Amino acid sequence: MIELLTTRHNPMVDPTLHVWEWQIPVYLFLGGWVAGSMVLTGYLQRQARAPGQSSVGDRLPWIGLVLISLGMGALFLDLEHKLYVWRMYLTLQPLSPMSWGGWILLLVYPVLALGALATLADGWLDRWPAIAAFARQLQSHTATRWLSLANIVVGIALGIYTGILLSSLGARPLWASAVLGPLFLVSGLSAGAAFAHVIAPDHREQEQLLRFDNLFLMTELGLIALFLIGLLTVGAVHAQAAQLLLGGPFTAVFWVLVVGLGILLPLAIQSLMVAGRIPHTIVAPLLVLLGGLALRFVIVYAGQHSEWISL
Amino acid sequence: MARFGMVIDTKRCVGCMDCVVACKTENDVPDGHCRDWISQRLQGEMPDLRLTITSERCNHCDSPPCVTCCPTGASHVQDFGKVVLVDHGKCIGCKACLAACPYGARFIHPEGYADKCTFCMHRVERGQMPACVDVCPTRCMHFGDLDDPESEVSRLIATRRHFVLKPDAGTRPRIFYLE
Numbered sequence A: 001m002i003e004l005l006t007t008r009h010n011p012m013v014d015p016t017l018h019v020w021e022w023q024i025p026v027y028l029f030l031g032g033w034v035a036g037s038m039v040l041t042g043y044l045q046r047q048a049r050a051p052g053q054s055s056v057g058d059r060l061p062w063i064g065l066v067l068i069s070l071g072m073g074a075l076f077l078d079l080e081h082k083l084y085v086w087r088m089y090l091t092l093q094p095l096s097p098m099s100w101g102g103w104i105l106l107l108v109y110p111v112l113a114l115g116a117l118a119t120l121a122d123g124w125l126d127r128w129p130a131i132a133a134f135a136r137q138l139q140s141h142t143a144t145r146w147l148s149l150a151n152i153v154v155g156i157a158l159g160i161y162t163g164i165l166l167s168s169l170g171a172r173p174l175w176a177s178a179v180l181g182p183l184f185l186v187s188g189l190s191a192g193a194a195f196a197h198v199i200a201p202d203h204r205e206q207e208q209l210l211r212f213d214n215l216f217l218m219t220e221l222g223l224i225a226l227f228l229i230g231l232l233t234v235g236a237v238h239a240q241a242a243q244l245l246l247g248g249p250f251t252a253v254f255w256v257l258v259v260g261l262g263i264l265l266p267l268a269i270q271s272l273m274v275a276g277r278i279p280h281t282i283v284a285p286l287l288v289l290l291g292g293l294a295l296r297f298v299i300v301y302a303g304q305h306s307e308w309i310s311l
Numbered sequence B: 001m002a003r004f005g006m007v008i009d010t011k012r013c014v015g016c017m018d019c020v021v022a023c024k025t026e027n028d029v030p031d032g033h034c035r036d037w038i039s040q041r042l043q044g045e046m047p048d049l050r051l052t053i054t055s056e057r058c059n060h061c062d063s064p065p066c067v068t069c070c071p072t073g074a075s076h077v078q079d080f081g082k083v084v085l086v087d088h089g090k091c092i093g094c095k096a097c098l099a100a101c102p103y104g105a106r107f108i109h110p111e112g113y114a115d116k117c118t119f120c121m122h123r124v125e126r127g128q129m130p131a132c133v134d135v136c137p138t139r140c141m142h143f144g145d146l147d148d149p150e151s152e153v154s155r156l157i158a159t160r161r162h163f164v165l166k167p168d169a170g171t172r173p174r175i176f177y178l179e
Helices: A023-045 A060-078 A082-090 A097-118 A129-138 A141-167 A180-199 A203-234 A236-242 A251-274 A283-305 B018-027 B096-100 B131-135 B152-159
Strands: A002-006 B004-009 B037-045 B048-056 B075-077 B084-086 B141-145 B175-178
Touching: A023 A060, A023 A097, A023 A141, A023 A180, A023 A203, A023 A283, A060 A097, A060 A180, A082 A097, A097 A129, A097 A141, A129 A141, A141 A180, A141 A283, A180 A203, A180 A283, A203 A236, A203 A251, A203 A283, A251 A283, B004 B152, B018 B037, B018 B131, B048 B175, B131 B141, B141 B152, B152 B175
Parallel strands: B004 B175
Antiparallel strands: A002 B037, B004 B141, B037 B048, B075 B084
16 A cells, blocks of 8 residues: 655646646647648649549648647647747757647648649639749649648658657656557548548549548557557556556546547448448548547546556 | 755655745745645555655656757756756746656746756855755755765765655656665
């Protein structure tokens, strides 16, 4: 038996760590969603299409700009020393994923903005001939290939960083897993594909995105299994942290919201949609988005709850 | 180059909290916050119980996760004494360092920056001891250069059984507790 009494009473630290509230999970979710959208945009930009044929890849950069701005807004709200935020951009701390993330976010904006500009039809830009000429250059085959590559690379970096950001904070055993990076990336890809399916103007693209999303959801299930197996087998401290999701205070919300409603149910519905058994519905994609948000909330909150066992 | 550390004798510590009060006074620690604190661990089964009292604070680790995670370099290891400090003017209040510290040694100052024990560097640079060490009525706290084999802290560590807090966290803390 060990009983620990302490006179410490610092806000956000005691009785259990709670430094991050809704802002961080929301940012991680929106960042992951944008990351997934960028990777899909990059892929769709490489697809051959008939002249005049519209693609959801034309809409995603615009939506990405809105989502990442909302995400960064949430991130800014979380900061306690807000007026000093510019300090992020006077340095690159090579060992800090948060520092890398700050710079990756700076890359996200121009890539999304160029992608958005490239989708503008001439009529929109008649009043700004210089911008119109630049937009036409962006529509060239070479520029499209480069933009597609930039979307994929920056999207993957953004998606993985949101997971590594947590896993680098080794004091929280639940986060001490290299799987978090790929898990958040795949979850972001899933959210991106689910949402793109809803707004895709073309039925063929909708089918393709559904198949992608099913693949992402199955991969996500596998990564969640690896995440838990890793925690359960690496040592006592991590196994205790895993119990938060396997019999602790976060178990119900994790298995019901994240795995059940966020992965298994939409996977089942979307499999029926792909098989042509039921018509397309927005229910499944909405559940995927809900599950992605719930995943970030559970991991961020439960991770803060986990700690190294005292002496 | 010095590498400061602390040795605390748990056989002598009575948990009087003088160190806590001295720190709050010396460093103007805001109400409702503390840079150091007292913990009591009761271990064993009745009737074989053991009570260990420890005066705790930032461990100024040799592998400080709070420094590596900091996105602005505000958390840093100072050359003099290899002490872990926070540059308030660089801190954005992201709280990554609070999450990265396995000891819960940091908090957010009401002005928005991360705050914690500094080993009273402003006193040490003047040749004084940290305030907590200075006021301890049982003389259970010792401060000095761990790299100097002749220092009091080095001799205590070499000759007495000791432990550190949460060694498995891999941070290589520099506060040693004598058993």
